Structure formats: C-alpha cells, structure tokens
Amino acid sequence: xxxxxxxxxxxxxxxxxxxxxxxxxxxxxxxxxxxxxxxxxxxxxxxxxxxxxxxxxxxxxxxxxxxxxxxxxxxxxxxxxxxxxxxxxxxxxxxxxxxxxxxxxxxxxxxxxxxxxxxxxxxxxxxxxxxxxxxxxxxxxxxxxxxxxxxxxxxxxxxxxxxxxxxxxxxxxxxxxxxxxxxxxxxxxxxxxxxxxxxxxxxxxxxxxxxxxxxxxxxxxxxxxxxxxxxxxxxxxxxxxxxxxxxxxxxxxxxxxxxxxxxxxxxxxxxxxxxxxxxxxxxxxxxxxxxxxxxxxxxxxxxxxxxxxxxxxxxxxxxxxxxxxxxxxxxxxxxxxxxxxxxxxxxxxxxx
Numbered sequence: 001x002x003x004x005x006x007x008x009x010x011x012x013x014x015x016x017x018x019x020x021x022x023x024x025x026x027x028x029x030x031x032x033x034x035x036x037x038x039x040x041x042x043x044x045x046x047x048x049x050x051x052x053x054x055x056x057x058x059x060x061x062x063x064x065x066x067x068x069x070x071x072x073x074x075x076x077x078x079x080x081x082x083x084x085x086x087x088x089x090x091x092x093x094x095x096x097x098x099x100x101x102x103x104x105x106x107x108x109x110x111x112x113x114x115x116x117x118x119x120x121x122x123x124x125x126x127x128x129x130x131x132x133x134x135x136x137x138x139x140x141x142x143x144x145x146x147x148x149x150x151x152x153x154x155x156x157x158x159x160x161x162x163x164x165x166x167x168x169x170x171x172x173x174x175x176x177x178x179x180x181x182x183x184x185x186x187x188x189x190x191x192x193x194x195x196x197x198x199x200x201x202x203x204x205x206x207x208x209x210x211x212x213x214x215x216x217x218x219x220x221x222x223x224x225x226x227x228x229x230x231x232x233x234x235x236x237x238x239x240x241x242x243x244x245x246x247x248x249x250x251x252x253x254x255x256x257x258x259x260x261x262x263x264x265x266x267x268x269x270x271x272x273x274x275x276x277x278x279x280x281x282x283x284x285x286x287x288x289x290x291x292x293x294x295x296x297x298x299x300x301x302x303x304x305x306x307x308x309x310x311x312x313x314x315x316x317x318x319x320x321x322x323x324x325x326x327x328x329x330x331x332x333x334x335x336x337x338x339x340x341x342x343x344x345x346x347x348x349x350x351x352x
Contacts (some may be wrong), residue, residue, distance in 0.1 A: 025245070028069055039066040039081060046208070049094045054199075054207055056090040058271050065235075103186070114345050151310065193278075199269040201247060202254035210268035210276055214329050225286035225322045227277040229257070229293075229334045230344065232315045234273035246273075248303045261297035276336075283322040290318050317344040 017232030063083050066075075197209040205213075217224045231253060238246040252274065257267050257275060266278035277293075279286040299316050319340025323332050 014181045026070075030067065031067055033066050034080075037063040038121065045090055045094075049097060052090065052093050052097055054271070056086055059086050061272060064269065141340070165296070199254075202251055202269050204254045204257070204275065205266060207268060207269035207270055207276075210266060210270075210278065211329065213278055214267050217280075218327070218329060222280065223282055223323070225279045225283055225320060226332055226336050227279070227286070227290050227293075227299075227318050227320045228270060228333070229275040229277065230317045230319075230340055231273040231346065232317055232344065238310065241303075241310065243303055245303050245310065249301060249314070250303055252303065253297060253314065255318075256297045257293070257346060260293045262289075281319070286320055286322065292322050294318060317341075317347060319343060 038060040042060040045056040045060075046053035057149075060083060061077055064078060071079075092183070179249065197206055198204070199206050214226065225330075234246065234249070237249060250269075254267070254269065254275065257277070259278065261267055264280055268276045268278075270276040277290075279289055281289070299313070301312050301314050303310050303312060317340050319336045319338065321332055321335035321339060321343070
C-alpha cells in the first residue's frame with residue numbers, strides 16, 4: 001500500500017485505474033485511517049485525564065470532520081500540524097494538571113507529618129514532666145515531717161494538673177489546626193470537582209459527569225431516558241461568521257435548554273454542537289418533555305456577528321432512547337444517536 005506521504009509528494013493525481021472502486025484508493029484508505037486515529041486519540045485523552053481531555057477530543061473531532069478526499073495537499077498538511085499542536089498543548093496541560101495534584105498530595109502529607117511531629121514533641125514534654133512528678137512523689141515517701149509532706153504533695157499535684165491542662169490545651173490547638181487545614185483542602189477538592197463537572201464554555205454538565213450519572217442510574221436499575229440534541233447546520237454558522245459567534249450561539253442554546261428543563265433533568269454538553277439530556281422518567285413522559293423542549297429551544301437567536309447583531313433561525317434534531325434492562329451505556333447512547341440522525345435526515349428530505 002502506498003504511504004500518505006508518497007501520495008502527497010507524487011505528481012500524479014491518480015493512484016488507481018479509473019475503473020477501480022474509489023474505496024480502494026490508497027489515499028482514501030489512509031485518509032480514513034488518519035481520521036480514525038484522530039478520534040481514538042481524543043477518546044484516549046479523555047480516559048487518561050478526564051479533567052482536560054474533553055477539549056482535545058472535541059478539537060480532534062473537528063479536525064477529523066474537515067477531512068475530505070478532495071482536500072488539497074496544503075490543507076491536509078495544515079490539518080496534521082494542527083493535530084500535532086493540539087496534542088502538544090494537551091500534553092503540557094496534562095503535565096501541569098498532575099503536577100498540581102502531586103503538590104496537593106505533598107502538602108497534605110506535610111501537614112500530617114507536621115501534626116505528628118507536634119504531637120510527638122508535646123508527648124515528650126509531658127512525659128518529662130510526668131517523670132519529674134513521679135520522682136518527687138518517690139522523694140515524698142522518704143519524708144518524715146508531716147507539714148513538709150503536705151506541702152510537697154500539694155506542689156506536685158499542682159504541677160501535675162498544670163502538665164495535664166497544658167497537654168489538653170496543646171492537643172486542642174493541634175486538632176483545631178488540623179481541622180482547619182483539612183477543611184481548606186475539602187473546599188479545594190469540592191471546587192475542583194465542580195470545575196471538572198462543568199463544561200467551561202456553556203456551563204452545562206461535562207461529558208464525564210453525565211456519563212457518571214448514566215452509570216449510576218444503570219447500576220441502581222432506575223427508570224430513565226436520554227436525549228441527544230444536535231443543532232442543525234451549526235458548522236455553517238462557524239464557517240460563515242466565525243467560531244466566536246458559534247460559541248455565543250452554543251452558550252445561548254445551553255441557556256434555553258436550562259430554562260426549558262426541570263430541576264431534576266440533567267443537561268450536559270456532549271461535544272461540539274451536541275448536548276445530552278437525562279430524564280428520570282419513562283418513555284412517554286420523556287417524549288412529551290422533548291417535544292416541549294423542541295418548541296422552546298428552536299427559533300430565532302440574536303448573536304454578535306462580524307458586523308454587529310445577527311439574527312439566526314435555529315433548529316435542532318433530538319434523538320430519544322429509554323434505558324432497557326440489560327442495556328450498557330454505549331447501547332443506550334447508540335440508540336439515541338441513531339434516532340437523532342434519523343430525525344436530522346428526515347428534516348433534510350423534507351427541505352429537499
């Protein structure tokens with residue numbers, strides 16, 4: 001099989017006879033393989049570092065979507081360079097992410113070590129004081145003067161009480177300090193979990209969070225449905241008006257989804273212009289909810305274009321699937337995805 005590089009360097013545009021099936025063209029095969037690698041790298045990045053892998057997966061998916069048999073050599077080379085830069089950026093970001101996590105663990109270990117050291121030093125001081133008191137009691141036993149015995153016992157008891165009181169107070173201080181530090185780390189962890197559970201652009205739940213919610217419902221045997229929502233023609237918005245306009249449309253669309261959904265519904269960004277919804281309801285109720293959503297989120301949106309305010313008519317395709325006994329998450333999502341694409345195809349045929 002001819003390599004992709006040799007194809008790009010070749011002066012001949014044809015690598016196979018004209019009457020041969022185009023699917024056997026080595027360039028097409030290599031292009032498909034390259035696209036598959038892009039998608040798989042995105043999936044692997046999400047597994048390796050869920051906190052920052054979603055962005056790389058979306059970006060590599062966009063690069064894969066740009067691939068076409070008729071693209072020029074320059075466009076394909078630029079596509080590869082962008083993929084490499086995305087991977088380098090993800091690698092640097094992942095390294096920083098785990099460096100931060102390592103520092104947090106190190107700080108926690110240092111806190112524990114300092115606490116143990118403080119408690120040990122306190123115990124040593126108290127042990128010394130106890131030893132001195134014990135020696136004094138032994139000396140008392142050899143005294144014969146009752147007045148001297150009484151005075152010595154009184155002094156020793158006072159010193160013993162002081163030692164115990166000091167030990168108790170120091171113990172409280174150490175525990176309070178440790179409690180405050182643990183509470184600080186708890187707040188940091190909660191903030192980190194909150195950030196990881198949210199999509200940075202739209203504020204919807206992250207893909208990782210939604211997948212976790214699906215798994216919980218499957219494990220508990222709960223009745224629920226999922227809906228995949230895809231904005232029709234979103235790529236044309238990016239191509240015609242730029243990614244900033246596209247981002248603003250995604251933010252507004254996510255806001256409309258939140259307004260139309262119930263407090264018990266889970267709203268997540270699945271990737272690109274796709275969102276996912278979780279309904280804790282049977283299929284009939286979920287169908288009524290999705291129909292209400294469609295009427296709410298589809299319609300006119302006003303966004304910022306290159307030359308000011310821009311009005312866009314937005315429609316969306318929604319694929320709904322109910323979880324059935326024995327369904328794995330991938331089976332459920334595959335049915336919802338297929339239903340969404342079926343609806344999108346039906347809408348295209350209607351327009352045509």
